[in-house]
Amino acid sequence: MLSKRLDIISPSCTIGISTKVKNMRQSGIDVISLSIGEPDFNVPRKAIDCGINSLNENCTKYDLVPGLTILREEICKKLLEENNCKYSIDEIVLASGAKDAITNALLAVTDPGDEVLIPKPYWVSYWEMTKLVNAVPVAIETNKKNDFKLTADLLEKYINPKTKLLLLNNPSNPTGSVYTKEELREIVDVCIEKNIYILADEIYERICYNDEFISIASLGDDVKDITITVNGFAKSAAMTGLRLGYTASNKEIAKGMSAIQGHLVSHPSLTAQYIGYGALKYCKDDIDNMVETYKHRRDLVTTKLDAMKYVNYVYPNGAFYVFIDLSQVAKKYKYNESFSVEFCDEFLSKYNVAIVPGQAFGIDEYVRISYACSEEEFIEGLNRLEKFILEIMDTNN
Structure with missing residues (x-):
């Protein structure tokens, strides 16, 4: 019999998503990952x-x-x-x-x-x-x-x-x-x-x-x-x-x-x-340059989100994430247990974009995206997110 400790912990959600993305890519599926917080830079x-x-x-x-x-x-x-x-x-x-x-x-x-x-x-x-x-x-x-x-x-x-x-x-x-x-x-x-x-x-x-x-x-x-x-x-x-x-x-x-x-x-x-x-x-200069890039990306992401319907978000002054409020979408979305988990699973399945459900952070009506990736990736990922949200809202109106 294994330790009872294993009964009280849950696997890491972000690592689980990252593993799923790697497996999909190994199967030849082109996946955009806005999930794990891993810089796309190389070590200096x-x-x-x-x-x-x-x-x-x-x-x-x-x-x-x-x-x-x-x-x-x-x-x-x-x-x-x-x-x-x-x-x-x-x-x-x-x-x-x-x-x-x-x-x-x-x-x-x-x-x-x-x-x-x-x-x-x-x-x-x-x-x-x-x-x-x-x-x-x-x-x-x-x-x-x-x-x-x-x-x-x-x-x-x-x-x-x-x-x-x-x-x-x-x-x-x-x-x-x-x-x-x-x-x-x-x-x-x-x-x-x-x-x-x-x-x-x-x-x-x-x-x-x-x-x-x-x-x-x-x-x-x-x-x-x-x-x-x-x-x-x-x-x-x-x-x-x-x-x-x-x-x-x-x-x-x-x-x-x-x-x-x-x-x-x-x-x-x-x-x-x-x-x-x-x-x-x-x-130090290499790190400063990374931070400037992240700040530029932050501005691009928030500008894109400002133009999207049915979403809100916490304006980020640090790190490289945006915590997106999908409470309007949750009211229209048909789910069984967890809105954010089922939303993220369907989004990955239909649009090949990985994001993290808010439930992993203790708040179910949110999702988290990371912009520690290329500009091309996160803009395309957000475009697909917008399409998915509009699809849900139009279907349920």
């Missing part, structure tokens, strides 16, 4: 060269569990210069991707039965990760009128003696919403008063179209002490398959996460770490 050349050089120098033996010293030093430099957060290298722990970093953080600070507050809509894996470590995920119902951003007043309503941690994603996947300094200040004041940790998932912080991104840990030493910042290289440096993320936290938490990681994976791939080092040290 100078970063790759650092990885190649490390292999040529036979840097393939065990190293320090929390990560290469030179990489942790470079991360500390980055956090200070870009995020106004001062850390020492013993407060940085590298992990095999941001997912691994989040799991290590949850393992380090939660006990079975502790509650983790997760604002909706949420990235698909937060809910399952929390259950996997035997903590209890609690969804916070946010409001579309506020771009689904958490507020201090709302947060207070969900806190009880079992609450251990708030998981906050900024910029947000799936909405692209970005918090202001004032909004974050009000939230962290509640967390300090109620003595709960903040897990700040800032994996998209470089892909921010506002004037300035505010890292939660930069709001003061008292905030920094209760905050575990998660970041990585998949989104900013297109290193999705290399699996490299990291945390920045106080020394006690970092020591705990390092102890856990020492038993689970030892340390992330050294080659990936050297490539990550190169990305931070030599590739």
